[in-house]
Amino acid sequence: MNTTPDLAVPDPQFPIVLGLDTFGDVTRDEHGQLLSHAQAIRNLVEQGVQAEAVGLDFFGIGEHHTPDIPLSAADVVLSAIAARTERIRLGSAVTVLSSDDPVRVFQRYSTLNAVSNGRAEVILGRGSSVDSFPLFGYDLQDYEELFDEKTNLFAELLKGGPVTWHGNTRAALVDQDVVPHLESGPFPAWIGVGGSPQSVIRAARYGFSLMLAIIGGSPQRFAPFSQLFGQALQQLSQPARPVGIHSPGHVAHTDEQAFEEFWPHYLAMIRQVSKTRGFRTPTKESFTREIGPDGALYVGSPETVAQKIAANMTTLGATRFDLKYGMGGLSHDKLMSNIELFGTKVAPRVRELLG
Amino acid sequence: MISAAHTLPSPRLAVLGAGRVGATLARVAAEAGLEVSIAASGDPAAIALIAQVLAPGAEPRWAADAVRDADVVVLAIPLHRFPAFDPGLVAGKIVVDAMNYWPPIDGVQEMFDDDRYGSSEIVARRLAGSTVVKAFNHIGYHELESERLPPGAPDRRSLGVAGDDPMAVASVSAIVERIGYDVVAMDSLRAGRAFEPGGPVFGAALSRDEFALAVRQAAAA
Ligand SMILES: NC(=O)c1ccc[n+]([C@@H]2O[C@H](COP(=O)([O-])OP(=O)(O)OC[C@H]3O[C@@H](n4cnc5c(N)ncnc54)[C@H](OP(=O)(O)O)[C@@H]3O)[C@@H](O)[C@H]2O)c1
Numbered sequence: 001m002n003t004t005p006d007l008a009v010p011d012p013q014f015p016i017v018l019g020l021d022t023f024g025d026v027t028r029d030e031h032g033q034l035l036s037h038a039q040a041i042r043n044l045v046e047q048g049v050q051a052e053a054v055g056l057d058f059f060g061i062g063e064h065h066t067p068d069i070p071l072s073a074a075d076v077v078l079s080a081i082a083a084r085t086e087r088i089r090l091g092s093a094v095t096v097l098s099s100d101d102p103v104r105v106f107q108r109y110s111t112l113n114a115v116s117n118g119r120a121e122v123i124l125g126r127g128s129s130v131d132s133f134p135l136f137g138y139d140l141q142d143y144e145e146l147f148d149e150k151t152n153l154f155a156e157l158l159k160g161g162p163v164t165w166h167g168n169t170r171a172a173l174v175d176q177d178v179v180p181h182l183e184s185g186p187f188p189a190w191i192g193v194g195g196s197p198q199s200v201i202r203a204a205r206y207g208f209s210l211m212l213a214i215i216g217g218s219p220q221r222f223a224p225f226s227q228l229f230g231q232a233l234q235q236l237s238q239p240a241r242p243v244g245i246h247s248p249g250h251v252a253h254t255d256e257q258a259f260e261e262f263w264p265h266y267l268a269m270i271r272q273v274s275k276t277r278g279f280r281t282p283t284k285e286s287f288t289r290e291i292g293p294d295g296a297l298y299v300g301s302p303e304t305v306a307q308k309i310a311a312n313m314t315t316l317g318a319t320r321f322d323l324k325y326g327m328g329g330l331s332h333d334k335l336m337s338n339i340e341l342f343g344t345k346v347a348p349r350v351r352e353l354l355g
Numbered sequence: 356m357i358s359a360a361h362t363l364p365s366p367r368l369a370v371l372g373a374g375r376v377g378a379t380l381a382r383v384a385a386e387a388g389l390e391v392s393i394a395a396s397g398d399p400a401a402i403a404l405i406a407q408v409l410a411p412g413a414e415p416r417w418a419a420d421a422v423r424d425a426d427v428v429v430l431a432i433p434l435h436r437f438p439a440f441d442p443g444l445v446a447g448k449i450v451v452d453a454m455n456y457w458p459p460i461d462g463v464q465e466m467f468d469d470d471r472y473g474s475s476e477i478v479a480r481r482l483a484g485s486t487v488v489k490a491f492n493h494i495g496y497h498e499l500e501s502e503r504l505p506p507g508a509p510d511r512r513s514l515g516v517a518g519d520d521p522m523a524v525a526s527v528s529a530i531v532e533r534i535g536y537d538v539v540a541m542d543s544l545r546a547g548r549a550f551e552p553g554g555p556v557f558g559a560a561l562s563r564d565e566f567a568l569a570v571r572q573a574a575a576a
Contacts, residue, residue: 130460140462141435195375195496197405217497228408235404280558 014242016354017320018347019058020051021093021246024071025328037070041077043332048081050336052088054343060093060322065131068328075108082116091121094192098146099132103178106157110180113187123211124151125192145169155206158186200225204232209241214296215248219312226317244320245312249298251305251341258300263287265329298323302345310353365389366526369421372431373402375496376453378409380429383500385412387533394418419444427526429453438466446484449523453491457552473548488518488527489547493557503535513537513566515556517547537563549573
């Protein structure tokens with residue numbers, strides 16, 4: 001109990017996983033016109049197919065409920081991608097479990113797992129938007145209880161077999177067979193954590209892997225969370241589990257190009273969000289810090305981004321990195337180019353750097 | 356005021372809340388050499404690992420025990436848990452209110468849905484037996500750790516400390532100073548409204564002069 005925690009060390013038993021996450025923001029066409037929701041969703045399918053073509057390991061889609069981010073049913077899109085791919089793993093990033101029904105989430109992703117021949121995953125979390133709470137009639141003030149109970153139930157469902165469960169946030173289940181059955185054990189499930197120590201402990205307690213969502217500030221400050229996770233798993237007699245990093249970014253041929261493509265849209269997005277949430281709007285200086293070695297954004301040439309990913313995976317003891325690509329306003333073409341560079345240049349370089 | 360604050364004996368701190376803010380605050384306070392205990396809503400065993408890894412040096416305790424032995428208590432709990440918080444627990448203590456009322460993130464709350472008062476004034480009215488000081492609410496929990504600088508450093512960031520009781524403001528200011536920030540003290544909780552979400556200093560990295568100017572301009576507007 002009283003030993004000082006070891007530095008976070010990547011666990012060699014887990015393979016390196018490099019993937020992409022997106023929220024599926026509505027993009028613009030070459031004339032600057034916003035695409036329809038339907039077209040943006042069809043483009044997203046193409047992006048997922050491209051991710052496999054360039055050799056990436058994972059493609060994830062978030063959950064949002066707004067006109068500029070209309071991706072509210074990730075599993076349906078993932079299923080379309082599954083039908084056109086063979087190898088890439090497909091998952092949510094994240095599923096807002098607290099405002100969903102764990103039984104339905106399990107059913108949808110178990111179905112995706114069947115469709116994709118065992119390639120489904122989920123990342124469960126809060127995300128940074130709260131639109132799903134009023135939409136589905138949940139009270140944000142119940143957040144902790146909702147998340148705690150529902151992750152508990154989800155962990156039970158993942159074990160397979162009939163489930164018995166009681167709680168305050170959903171009807172009880174008694175010896176309930178929930179279908180479709182898993183074919184070969186549980187699919188990978190992660191908890192996305194943005195800084196809450198309780199969430200780290202919860203992930204360890206229920207046997208989930210840990211996805212560190214690092215969207216601002218120094219990534220190094222998350223090292224104690226990896227340690228906390230490792231020690232909690234040990235204390236709870238759970239087997240070791242991998243740690244991943246999810247962070248936003250954009251890759252282009254050069255650092256300058258990536259900066260110029262990304263910065264105006266990033267600024268516009270934060271301006272928009274800060275109107276309702278009271279965030280500070282970034283300045284060019286603060287943005288430059290965020291894309292530097294001590295910031296959370298991965299914006300630059302393949303070499304710049306690869307170096308930063310490898311360094312932070314090492315510091316945080318992570319074996320997985322998901323680049324959250326795409327930002328409202330970036331065109332489909334730029335996103336396709338980002339995906340290609342990430343798959344063909346960044347990912348091999350990160351593997352090389354990690355040895 | 357700041358030099359006077361330095362002559363006060365080192366206060367013992369109890370941090371209520373072992374989440375993002377509570378764990379970070381306990382860590383930086385312990386690193387500043389203060390005697391710190393930390394408590395969540397229940398058994399300290401539940402937060403032992405959090406304290407050990409994230410706030411080494413801070414002792415996990417039951418809230419009542421932590422408060423009894425403390426001079427200053429920090430409230431770092433979600434605001435929606437505050438209506439059920441027992442005022443008797445902290446009676447007679449200096450209570451630092453680090454909480455925010457931020458409806459877009461946390462939802463609307465009846466007790467605080469009153470724009471005639473700042474959230475800390477409402478907290479103070481309910482904690483009538485305590486001396487409430489507003490501080491630490493306007494800085495992100497991760498910055499609280501990463502932006503500390505020694506006294507006199509050119510870019511040292513300033514944090515606000517507001518309260519109706521000058522002695523309490525002085526003790527809390529001394530703690531803020533020791534953790535690694537300059538202080539802009541305000542002489543009422545009412546003035547502390549300037550620290551609230553959406554206000555001129557919320558989330559902003561400002562020097563002492565910039566901070567003082569920002570709150571003055573906001574008050575004049
Ligand atoms: N996040 C930020 O950057 C930031 C910055 C400045 C201020 N704030 C404010 O600080 C407060 C805490 O935020 P947070 O993000 O740290 O929340 P959090 O991560 O959800 O943590 C809340 C903590 O409070 C504990 N708690 C709840 N009720 C309690 C009680 N009655 N007595 C003792 N402990 C209790 C919880 O313990 P249990 O698990 O036992 O319930 C938990 O450890 C909020 O009011 C927020 O507005 C946040």
